[in-house]
Amino acid sequence: MSALKDVISLKFKTMQSDGILLHREGQNGDHITLELIKGKLFLLINLGDTKTHPSNAQINITLGSLLDDQHWHSVLIEHFNNQVNFTVDKHTHHFHAKGEFSYLDLDYELSFGGIPVPGKSGTLSRRNFHGCFENIYYNGVNIIDLAKRHKSQIYIVGNMSFSCLEPRVVPVTFLSSSSYLALPGTLGEDEVLITFQFRTWNKEGLLLSSKLHQASGGFFLYLNDGKVKISLHKPGKALNDITAGN
Numbered sequence: 001m002s003a004l005k006d007v008i009s010l011k012f013k014t015m016q017s018d019g020i021l022l023h024r025e026g027q028n029g030d031h032i033t034l035e036l037i038k039g040k041l042f043l044l045i046n047l048g049d050t051k052t053h054p055s056n057a058q059i060n061i062t063l064g065s066l067l068d069d070q071h072w073h074s075v076l077i078e079h080f081n082n083q084v085n086f087t088v089d090k091h092t093h094h095f096h097a098k099g100e101f102s103y104l105d106l107d108y109e110l111s112f113g114g115i116p117v118p119g120k121s122g123t124l125s126r127r128n129f130h131g132c133f134e135n136i137y138y139n140g141v142n143i144i145d146l147a148k149r150h151k152s153q154i155y156i157v158g159n160m161s162f163s164c165l166e167p168r169v170v171p172v173t174f175l176s177s178s179s180y181l182a183l184p185g186t187l188g189e190d191e192v193l194i195t196f197q198f199r200t201w202n203k204e205g206l207l208l209s210s211k212l213h214q215a216s217g218g219f220f221l222y223l224n225d226g227k228v229k230i231s232l233h234k235p236g237k238a239l240n241d242i243t244a245g246n
Contacts, residue, residue: 019113022111041064116157202223207223
């Protein structure tokens, strides 16, 4: 559909930090992509031909953070002539696109959750979205409703269901500084693989400690001034500290 004003709105939730939420592409390499990268939303507008639009060939706007928290987040993109409003959870970025942005040579095909032809455009991560959408509207048209009724202008690729399954999460809360969980190790174990998520208001605290086989030493994983640090120790060797996160 060709319209004087484009308004796209949706809500999403996911535990994945990367994925394409929205993509729209033209014949000459012009494209608009809304992409989740490391928990932040990037709106990438590429005008394709740098000779025609040398001053404003690419626009990249970032909004939000920690959007991969399995909570609903709302997105609104409004485009009227050369004015674009990009809103994520009530935080709006207004900008004016120079050149011929209002006449982008687009196919007027929108895809949600991925790109119809992989590698067709130079997006940043190229990962398809894995999570839930609700209330997808394009200029007042309910896209999910059209898909549910199998209307001819909509096509579905891959596995999709019209429900949002919650991931099975079993949390544990340590109510005092003397609380902890202990797991007996296996004798002669030289390798350990541990994954977990955590949240706390405290900037200090021991997250995990492990004493491996005598020859292998062990490690401490702890918070120090809000940063995650790991301290590796082996018999007869100096401590090796690594810092990550903030």
